[in-house]
Amino acid sequence: MSMEKVKNSLLCVIVLLLSACYNHGPVSPDAWDLTERQIDSLSFFTTHHYSQNYNFVVKASQMPISDEAGSQAFDTLYVLKGDPLVVADIKTISSDTIDSVWVKVARDQMTQGWIRESEMLPCVSPNDPISQFIDFFSDTHLLLFLALLVVVVVAYGLRRLMRHNARIVHFNDIDSFYPTLLCILIASSATLYASIQMFSPESWRHFYYHPSLNPFSLPWFLALFIASVWAILIVGVATIDDVVHRLEPSEGLLYLCGLAGVCAVDYVLFSITTLYYIGFLFLVVYIIFALWRYFRYSHYRYVCGNCGARMHRKGICPKCGVENV
Template identity: 45%
Template sequence: MTMSIFHHKPNQKKVGFKLSLLLLPVLFSFLFSCRYQVPESSLKAVSQKTKDSVDYLPEHYYTLNSNFEVTSDSLLLQQLPLIDVLPVYKGEKLVVAEFMVQAADTVDSVWVKVARDQETMGWVREGELLKKVVPVDPISQFIHLFSSSHTVAFFVILALFGMGYLYRAVRKKRLQLIWFNDIDSIFPNILTLLMATAATLYSSIQHFVPDIWERFYYNPSLNPLDLPFILSLFMFNVWGIVLVGLATLDDLFHQVRVEAAFFYLLGLMSCCIFLYLFFTFTAYYYIGYPCLVLYAVWVFRSIKRTSHYKFSCGNCGAKMKSKGTCPHCGAINE
């Protein structure tokens, strides 16, 4: 089959349009307020004793009627007068029913009454409770899973395995690295920059304003409009990673075959994990900030490189270096 050939400029306009849509929300982030909206609990239906206890509590990020899921093997609930014990087990759901301040308790003065059902309820120190439960909100559970030591270790092993595999492939000239390849797309570079920026923001929040992250953990939102400024920037980066990732997949599968795309994505994933770990660690010691600036400059310079592809297939739209058979769909372009 003979198809007409199209110059690559229309595709560049398409890419520019995609990029402008992805970057447009960032312009609005500077208009957002830093006020963090935390849900307020109603105390109308509780006893005066509970109201008085809550008045003495320090600022908390969860409230009455908050729902948790047990993550440890078991959690022991004390029965007043702190003699009997009722256990609840991993995976069971609990609801916060009451607070109590025990000034004489030198271990933890704040006690929380939680209930699994009408028959199973009791008191537990707040510190012990929060170590062994996670909010039922899926965003909070994802944060809990993503920040656990086992997950970090898994990412380290995966990144080392991926980089080692890629190093062997590059030495045998079977594969090119993400930054030095024939894939004509700006999105992979933007994706790595977004990942580095998100990691730096995450580490900065944990280091400088951990209370804001704790508020977000107990009252998460995917809407940047509901978050403080630094969290809104972080959430814009997260959404940017999702959108640019989809654009990367769309560009990639229009240029190479499935096998090459798989290895390329393996390299891209390994690079993103490495950048996340690197900037999360170095930003804590202030080294990550100049590194991020240098990396951003390097990425923008690489984006300005001349495109390898001057043509696109008239049948499927895949980018091509020269006229002839399309490597993606097999159509003949003249």
């Protein structure tokens, strides 16, 4: 093949590469082409985190809705607990001195009406299981009740377990780091959960209305929280598996019950104390305490060369009496 033909072939290849198809992507409508109503809807979504066609579910026993927006209503309907609702329209009434935002919700074609936003939000939850789970654990009265119940029950249970020299995390633990790690993760997650609500409430509110279990689609602090939740689930499964293999069934069940009680105390304690800023100090102290108790009293580094018994440190074996050096 002559050099002229080689040059022509290379030239053809270059031309083909440069003239390849290029996808410009979907053409987005220009912001100036939006109607005033669409702009208002986007502005409302930015500040309120929901908009038209958003789905709620009634969590109150009943919620009244009126046939007309405004203070004068001629007919009132009631939607009941568990009823799904969709936001049909949103209207601002500046003359309303109580709440200028009115929301039209619809259960079906025959059951729809208006209600003030301030009256609606306490009565509904986003129609998403994650949001409803957040709602359940964010209830103040429930949290205070759980705090009292958990402290009383766990204090009594730990006292009984320690009297019988039963296995319990932090105090008479097994040689497994998973239970200690699980407690640290729950304490850290509770602290982070309360911190997000304190320092970035709007981000948490947006997450509440649009939840996701994918940490890669969230801001870094929410991603860290969701990652810690996944870590709790994984470490929890590993803990149960380790306990089943290390303890007898009856002893293992008691240990897991005690571990659940300690985890409940961690969640309640750090969720509440972080709201008063002392939870951060408590968390540091707790992590140091948990690690010290495990590595000092529960973790066995050595094995007796004579009988195979596990030992915390070199020296005389507590089982056979042989000195290990």
